[in-house]
Amino acid sequence: MLLTVTDLHKGYASADGQITVLDGVSLSLNAGETLALTGESGSGKSTLLHLIGGLDSADRGQILLDGVDLTALNDADRAALRRGTVGVVFQQFNLIPSLKVADNISFQARLADRHDAAWCAQLANRMGLDAQLDKYPEQLSGGQQQRVALARTLAPRPKLVLADEPTGNLDEETAATVLALMLDLVRDTGAGLLMVTHSQALAGQMQRQIHLRKGRIA
Ligand SMILES: Nc1ncnc2c1ncn2[C@@H]1O[C@H](COP(=O)(O)OP(=O)(O)OP(=O)(O)O)[C@@H](O)[C@H]1O
Numbered sequence: 263m264l265l266t267v268t269d270l271h272k273g274y275a276s277a278d279g280q281i282t283v284l285d286g287v288s289l290s291l292n293a294g295e296t297l298a299l300t301g302e303s304g305s306g307k308s309t310l311l312h313l314i315g316g317l318d319s320a321d322r323g324q325i326l327l328d329g330v331d332l333t334a335l336n337d338a339d340r341a342a343l344r345r346g347t348v349g350v351v352f353q354q355f356n357l358i359p360s361l362k363v364a365d366n367i368s369f370q371a372r373l374a375d376r377h378d379a380a381w382c383a384q385l386a387n388r389m390g391l392d393a394q395l396d397k398y399p400e401q402l403s404g405g406q407q408q409r410v411a412l413a414r415t416l417a418p419r420p421k422l423v424l425a426d427e428p429t430g431n432l433d434e435e436t437a438a439t440v441l442a443l444m445l446d447l448v449r450d451t452g453a454g455l456l457m458v459t460h461s462q463a464l465a466g467q468m469q470r471q472i473h474l475r476k477g478r479i480a
Contacts, residue, residue, distance in 0.1 A: 264293040264421060265290060267287060267314065270287040270324075271320060285477035285478050289479060294454065296448065296469045297470045300459060301474030306474055314456065316335075319340075327421075330347075346418060351444075352426050355407040362398060366414055367386055368414075371417035381419070389413050421454065423453050424457075425456070
């Protein structure tokens with residue numbers, strides 16, 4: 263099993279007292295498997311993704327990623343794991359404006375000390391970005407920028423790809439293209455994919471779906 267989440271709890275202190283966001287979430291994902299995570303706004307989807315991605319720490323419960331217990335790691339070790347093993351794609355493309363497309367694509371892999379020029383070139387080619395490599399992000403369309411972000415995420419060959427509404431800022435047709443590319447590449451690399459989406463159409467293209475309601479898997 264690539265990912266096993268067991269009885270995960272997370273809450274935040276708010277002005278009205280403590281709010282429970284995740285109230286005992288358990289799920290699992292195999293390598294090569296695609297899983298859609300749906301749920302109403304505020305149901306805790308992004309929070310769950312952040313915990314699995316090591317961007318935040320849980321109050322209680324266990325996250326086993328490729329045999330490593332994330333909940334037992336300190337911040338530095340979690341960050342290292344995040345750089346190499348997990349790739350995250352957000353709705354906002356989060357590209358680095360001062361870097362050319364080619365350097366944006368290789369950025370994460372270089373940080374993780376996993377840069378592979380041939381693989382980056384292949385990713386750019388598969389994403390249809392060959393003519394954009396010398397440009398800056400602001401010179402690209404939204405769909406192109408998201409393809410750069412996706413290539414950057416896949417460049418270190420993560421075992422797990424976490425995507426939070428990755429096509430939420432794109433029109434329907436562009437979203438379908440980007441999702442198809444993402445599914446193709448995830449399949450080819452054997453990574454697992456956990457994708458948050460509000461779109462039933464997109465969720466339907468994943469192998470499995472889970473629904474979060476009031477901090478629990480419905
Ligand atoms: N850092 C934080 N501090 C306090 N409350 C937070 C924090 N992050 C999230 N929350 C609260 O946790 C709840 C769940 O938020 P989360 O972003 O996980 O939901 P979501 O299902 O991803 O929603 P959406 O679909 O709108 O993105 C919300 O009520 C939110 O206000």
